[in-house]
Amino acid sequence: MHDDRLLIEGRLARVLTERIVPAIHPASTPLTVGIWVAPDEPVPVTEGVAAPRTPIASGARWGAPWGTSWLTVAGTVPAEWAGRTVEAIIDLGFDSGMTGFQCEGLVYRPDGSPVKGLHPQNSWVRVASPAVGGEDVLLHVEAASNPVVPFPGPTPLGDRTTSGDGPQYRLGRVDLAIFDEEVWQLVQDLEVLGELMHEMPENPARRYDIARAIENALDAIDLQDVNATAAAARACLTEALAAPAIGSAHTICAVGHAHIDTAWLWPLRETVRKVARTAANMSALLADEPEFIYTMSQAAQYDLLARHRPEVYEKVRAAVAEGRFVPTGGMWVEADTNMPGSEAMARQFVYGKRFFLEEFGIESREVWLPDTFGFAAGLPQIIRAAGCTRLLTQKISWSRTNQFPHHTFLWEGIDGTRIFTHFPPVDTYNCAMMGREIAHAARNFKEKGSASTSLAPTGFGDGGGGTTREMIAKAARMRNLEGSPKVVWTAPAAFFDRAEAEYADPPVWVGELYLELHRGTLTSQAGTKQGNRRSEHLLREAELWAATAAVRTDAAYPYEDLDRIWKTVLLHQFHDVLPGSSIAWVHRETEQAHAEVARDLTTLVEQAQWTLGGGEAGPNVFNPAPHEWFSIPAGAAGPARAHRPCTVTKRADGGHVLDDGLIRVEVDARGLVVSAFDLVRHRETVSPGATANLLQLHPDLPNAWDAWDVDLFHRNRVTDLTHADFIAVQPDSRTGTVLRIGRSFGSSSVEQTLSLRDGALHIETAVDWHETEKFLKLAFPLDIHADRYASETQFGHMFRPTHTNTSWEYAKFEACNHRFVHLGEPGWGVAVVNDGTYGHDVTRTVRPDAGTTTTVRASLLRAPRFPDPAADQGSHRFRHMLIPGATIGDAVREGYRINLSTPRRGVAEPVAPLFTIDNDAVVTSAVKLADDRSDDVVLRVYEAHGGRATARVTPGFATSGFRICDLLERPVVDEVSALPDGPRVRLQLRPFQLLTLRFTRSRADDPD
CATH class of the missing domain: 2.60.120.260 (Galactose-binding domain-like)
Known part of the structure; x- marks a missing residue:
C-alpha cells in the first residue's frame, strides 16, 4: 500500500456518500x-x-x-x-x-x-x-x-x-x-479515522496504520450489499480504533451545547419554539446516552420555556434533577457587556442566578458568554459580587488584527478583581466533533507546557437542535485514541475545577477584552440603544421613589411591577438586540417594549411622588430639587456653580457669542463652534483653527456583517457638514436664550440647539435620517495634550490610549463609553457627556505650533442594510454636553444629570433622601427595598473617581443595623469596607470598588 492520502480520502468520501450512508436506512x-x-x-x-x-x-x-x-x-x-x-x-x-x-x-x-x-x-x-x-x-x-x-x-x-x-x-x-445500527456505527468509525488521518502530519507510522485499516475496510465492503458486509468492514477497523492515546495527549472536555440567540434573525416569539425544540431533542438524547452531559445558559430561556411550553419544561426539570441537563452561566440572557449600565449589568446576574436557585436549587459559579462582542473592563467585579469566579467565551478568537495570547488566564478588571477565564481553543461554540476541530483545539492551545485541558461546547446552535447522536459516537471513539486528543463529556463546573487545579498560576490580562470586530454594534439601531438607556435610568428613579414612599409612608412597594420591567429591559440587552444586529421585527418590538417600560415606570414614579405629597394624584407643582437629589446619586450631585442666564449676541462677522459667566462660546456664520473659553480658568477648549460641534459624514460599507462592522477605511473619505440652512436666536425658559442651527444633506436634515447651562455647552441634535450606508459623527477637536482618555464603563471608568503605538491600540479605532469620556492635563480637563450614544473615537495630531489636538467624536447614526434594510431610518434626538474645565467628578455628575427623565408631576415640598453620603467620589448606584420583601433597604455604591475614598453614609430613617451583601443581597463575610460609626456607616473603598449594604429598618418609632 502506498501512502497516497488524497487517493484514500477520495475513495472513502465517495463510498461513504454514495453507498454506506444511504444503507443506514436500507x-x-x-x-x-x-x-x-x-x-x-x-x-x-x-x-x-x-x-x-x-x-x-x-x-x-x-x-x-x-x-x-x-x-x-x-x-x-x-x-x-x-x-x-x-x-x-x-x-x-x-x-x-x-x-x-x-x-x-x-x-x-x-x-x-x-x-x-x-x-x-x-x-x-x-x-x-x-x-x-x-x-x-x-x-x-x-x-x-x-x-x-x-x-x-x-x-x-x-x-x-x-x-x-x-x-x-x-x-x-x-x-x-x-x-441499521451496524452500518451507522461503520459510518462513525470511518469518519473518525478518516478525519484523524487527514489531520496527522506527514509520514508518521500511525498515519500509515490508519490508511491501511481504512483501505482494508473499504475492500471488505460489498458495494452491492453494504448491510451484509458492514460488520466485516468494522472488524478491519477495530485495531486502529483500539490504539490508546499517549499519556500527554491534550484533553478536551466536551459539553453538549446549543447556542440559541434569544433574538436575531427571528423574533422573540420564535426563540420560545427554538428553545423548546432543542430542549426536547436534548432531553431525549440524554435518555439514550448515559455519558452525555448537556448545558444551557440564559435563565430567560428557561423562563420562556416554563411559561409557553410547560410540557417540554417538565422534561428539562427532570433532566436537571438528574444532574445531566446543567443550567450554567448565571445571567438572565447572554447579554452584551459593553453597553448595559452598571446596575443593569448587576441585575443580569441577580435575576439569572436567582432563577436558577429558586427553580433548581443550583448556583453556577461560571459565566457563560461564548458569543458576546467584547467584554467591558468593569465586568470582573460584577461577576465576583454575584458569587461567580469563572468566565467562558470564545468570541475574542474572531478578532481580525491581533491574536489573543492566552486560552486560560486570569482577567483583571478596573478595581483589581481577577476572574479565572477560558477561551476554548476549538474556536467555535458549535463544535461538531469533526477531526479538524479537535486537532485544531490541541494545536491551537496556547497554554501548552503549563496546562493540558480545554473545553469544547458541542452541538448545533440556534435552529440546529443541539448535540447529535453522531457527535456522541465520535466523542466515544476519541475518548482514548492514538493520534487524537482525549475527549470526555464534562459539565462546565467540573471542567473549571480541573483547569484551575492544573494551572495554579495562570497569566494575567488587565483591562477590557476588546473584540477587534463588530465595532458598528456600538451605534447601529440608535432607537434601541436610546430606549435601553432611558429604561435603565427610569428604573433607577422608580426604585428610588418607590423605596422612599415605602419607608416614609408605608406605601406598598411595587415588587411585581419592578420585577416584570427589569426582566423586560434585561431581555432586550441580549447580544444581538442591544447591539442592533437583529432583523426589523426584533427592533420594532424592542422599541415598543422600551416605550411601554417608560410609560409604566413614569406611572410608578408619579404614584410614589403623589403618595409622598399627601396621597392625592392632583396637579402638584414639580419641585426639581428633590427630583435631582433622588435621581443623581448621593455623592454625585454636587453643588451647582453660580451663573447667570445664557446670553446670545451677534458677532460682527455674522456669527454669535454665547456667554453664561462661566464659559464663552463663539459660533461662526456656519453655525460651528470656533471657541469654548473657560472664563474661570482662562483656558481655551477648541483647538486653534478647528471647529467643534462638527457633524461629519462617512461612507459605511464594511467588508462583511453590515450592522455589526465598521471598518477603519471608512475614515478615508469624510464630508464635513458645514452649510447652514438657517441660524436663529430664540428665548428659552431654562437657559435664557438658545441658538438654533439647521442643516440639510443628502436626503436628511439636522436641527441643533446650542445653549449654555452650569458652565457647559449643551447640544441637542435632532436628525431626520434617510441615508443608506453612511456613518454620522459629531466631532470636538480639543486643545489638550493627553496620551490617554477616560471612558465610563460599569461602576467606574477605564483608560484607553489616544495614540496607536502598537497594533493593539491601532485596532481600537471605535470603542464604547457609557455617559462620558474625559480628557485631562494636570489641573484641567474636558468632558463630553451624552444621553444615549455609545460608540466613539479619539484621535490625536500634533500641530505646526507643536501643540496637540485631541479630537473626540461621538458616533450618532449608521444606515446598514442587513439584516434590517431600514435600520435607523427616521427621526432621532441626541443630547451632548461639552464641559470645559471638567474633572472626572464633574463628568460623573453631569453624565447622570443629562440622563434624567423629563419631570412631569411631583411633590410640592422637598423630600429628605433616604441616604446622604459626604464624599462626592462615592456614588449611589441603587436604592431599593430588599428583594426578599423583608422591608430592609438596600444601598449600592461605588467609588467613581478611581482613587481610594473614605465616606460616611447617614441613613435618613431609623435602622437597627446593616450588613455587607453580595448582589443577591446575601451577607458577605470577611469584608471590612463598611464599619459602624454611631448612627452612620463609615466606608473605606478602594478605587472603583462596588459595595452593597443592606439596612434593617427599626420599627421602634412606628405608630401602633
Whole structure:
C-alpha cells in the first residue's frame, strides 16, 4: 500500500456518500401526511394537534414566511420488519448544508407530549426498537416555516409585515424506515479515522496504520450489499480504533451545547419554539446516552420555556434533577457587556442566578458568554459580587488584527478583581466533533507546557437542535485514541475545577477584552440603544421613589411591577438586540417594549411622588430639587456653580457669542463652534483653527456583517457638514436664550440647539435620517495634550490610549463609553457627556505650533442594510454636553444629570433622601427595598473617581443595623469596607470598588 492520502480520502468520501450512508436506512415505506396552516401566530399545542388536516404529498410546497403549519404523519410498521429498529424520517425541506436558520419542527405524540425536534442534521424519530410489526404510527409536527434570511443583502424577510405569503419550502421525504445500527456505527468509525488521518502530519507510522485499516475496510465492503458486509468492514477497523492515546495527549472536555440567540434573525416569539425544540431533542438524547452531559445558559430561556411550553419544561426539570441537563452561566440572557449600565449589568446576574436557585436549587459559579462582542473592563467585579469566579467565551478568537495570547488566564478588571477565564481553543461554540476541530483545539492551545485541558461546547446552535447522536459516537471513539486528543463529556463546573487545579498560576490580562470586530454594534439601531438607556435610568428613579414612599409612608412597594420591567429591559440587552444586529421585527418590538417600560415606570414614579405629597394624584407643582437629589446619586450631585442666564449676541462677522459667566462660546456664520473659553480658568477648549460641534459624514460599507462592522477605511473619505440652512436666536425658559442651527444633506436634515447651562455647552441634535450606508459623527477637536482618555464603563471608568503605538491600540479605532469620556492635563480637563450614544473615537495630531489636538467624536447614526434594510431610518434626538474645565467628578455628575427623565408631576415640598453620603467620589448606584420583601433597604455604591475614598453614609430613617451583601443581597463575610460609626456607616473603598449594604429598618418609632 502506498501512502497516497488524497487517493484514500477520495475513495472513502465517495463510498461513504454514495453507498454506506444511504444503507443506514436500507428499506422504507411512505407515511401519509396531512397539514393544517395556523391562521396567524403559533397556537397552543392542544389546538394544533386537534385541528383538521388536508392531505399533502412529498414534493408539495408549503410554509409562508414566519408561518406555522401542523403536520400529521401516519402509517403502519410492516410485519416483515419485526425485530428491526424502525425510525420515521421527516424532511420538512431541509438544506442539510445550512444547519439552522430555516424551517424547523417539534414532534408530538397524539396526547400532546413532546418527542423531539426536527432539524437539518436531525430529521429522524425513533418509532420502535425492536419493532414487533404492525404497530400504528401517528405523530404530529409543529412546523415553523422561518425564512432563510439571505446574507448579506437587504431583505424584506426580516419582518412579517413585509415578508409576503408565498410558500418557501418543498416537503421532502416522509417515510418509515429500518435503521441499521451496524452500518451507522461503520459510518462513525470511518469518519473518525478518516478525519484523524487527514489531520496527522506527514509520514508518521500511525498515519500509515490508519490508511491501511481504512483501505482494508473499504475492500471488505460489498458495494452491492453494504448491510451484509458492514460488520466485516468494522472488524478491519477495530485495531486502529483500539490504539490508546499517549499519556500527554491534550484533553478536551466536551459539553453538549446549543447556542440559541434569544433574538436575531427571528423574533422573540420564535426563540420560545427554538428553545423548546432543542430542549426536547436534548432531553431525549440524554435518555439514550448515559455519558452525555448537556448545558444551557440564559435563565430567560428557561423562563420562556416554563411559561409557553410547560410540557417540554417538565422534561428539562427532570433532566436537571438528574444532574445531566446543567443550567450554567448565571445571567438572565447572554447579554452584551459593553453597553448595559452598571446596575443593569448587576441585575443580569441577580435575576439569572436567582432563577436558577429558586427553580433548581443550583448556583453556577461560571459565566457563560461564548458569543458576546467584547467584554467591558468593569465586568470582573460584577461577576465576583454575584458569587461567580469563572468566565467562558470564545468570541475574542474572531478578532481580525491581533491574536489573543492566552486560552486560560486570569482577567483583571478596573478595581483589581481577577476572574479565572477560558477561551476554548476549538474556536467555535458549535463544535461538531469533526477531526479538524479537535486537532485544531490541541494545536491551537496556547497554554501548552503549563496546562493540558480545554473545553469544547458541542452541538448545533440556534435552529440546529443541539448535540447529535453522531457527535456522541465520535466523542466515544476519541475518548482514548492514538493520534487524537482525549475527549470526555464534562459539565462546565467540573471542567473549571480541573483547569484551575492544573494551572495554579495562570497569566494575567488587565483591562477590557476588546473584540477587534463588530465595532458598528456600538451605534447601529440608535432607537434601541436610546430606549435601553432611558429604561435603565427610569428604573433607577422608580426604585428610588418607590423605596422612599415605602419607608416614609408605608406605601406598598411595587415588587411585581419592578420585577416584570427589569426582566423586560434585561431581555432586550441580549447580544444581538442591544447591539442592533437583529432583523426589523426584533427592533420594532424592542422599541415598543422600551416605550411601554417608560410609560409604566413614569406611572410608578408619579404614584410614589403623589403618595409622598399627601396621597392625592392632583396637579402638584414639580419641585426639581428633590427630583435631582433622588435621581443623581448621593455623592454625585454636587453643588451647582453660580451663573447667570445664557446670553446670545451677534458677532460682527455674522456669527454669535454665547456667554453664561462661566464659559464663552463663539459660533461662526456656519453655525460651528470656533471657541469654548473657560472664563474661570482662562483656558481655551477648541483647538486653534478647528471647529467643534462638527457633524461629519462617512461612507459605511464594511467588508462583511453590515450592522455589526465598521471598518477603519471608512475614515478615508469624510464630508464635513458645514452649510447652514438657517441660524436663529430664540428665548428659552431654562437657559435664557438658545441658538438654533439647521442643516440639510443628502436626503436628511439636522436641527441643533446650542445653549449654555452650569458652565457647559449643551447640544441637542435632532436628525431626520434617510441615508443608506453612511456613518454620522459629531466631532470636538480639543486643545489638550493627553496620551490617554477616560471612558465610563460599569461602576467606574477605564483608560484607553489616544495614540496607536502598537497594533493593539491601532485596532481600537471605535470603542464604547457609557455617559462620558474625559480628557485631562494636570489641573484641567474636558468632558463630553451624552444621553444615549455609545460608540466613539479619539484621535490625536500634533500641530505646526507643536501643540496637540485631541479630537473626540461621538458616533450618532449608521444606515446598514442587513439584516434590517431600514435600520435607523427616521427621526432621532441626541443630547451632548461639552464641559470645559471638567474633572472626572464633574463628568460623573453631569453624565447622570443629562440622563434624567423629563419631570412631569411631583411633590410640592422637598423630600429628605433616604441616604446622604459626604464624599462626592462615592456614588449611589441603587436604592431599593430588599428583594426578599423583608422591608430592609438596600444601598449600592461605588467609588467613581478611581482613587481610594473614605465616606460616611447617614441613613435618613431609623435602622437597627446593616450588613455587607453580595448582589443577591446575601451577607458577605470577611469584608471590612463598611464599619459602624454611631448612627452612620463609615466606608473605606478602594478605587472603583462596588459595595452593597443592606439596612434593617427599626420599627421602634412606628405608630401602633
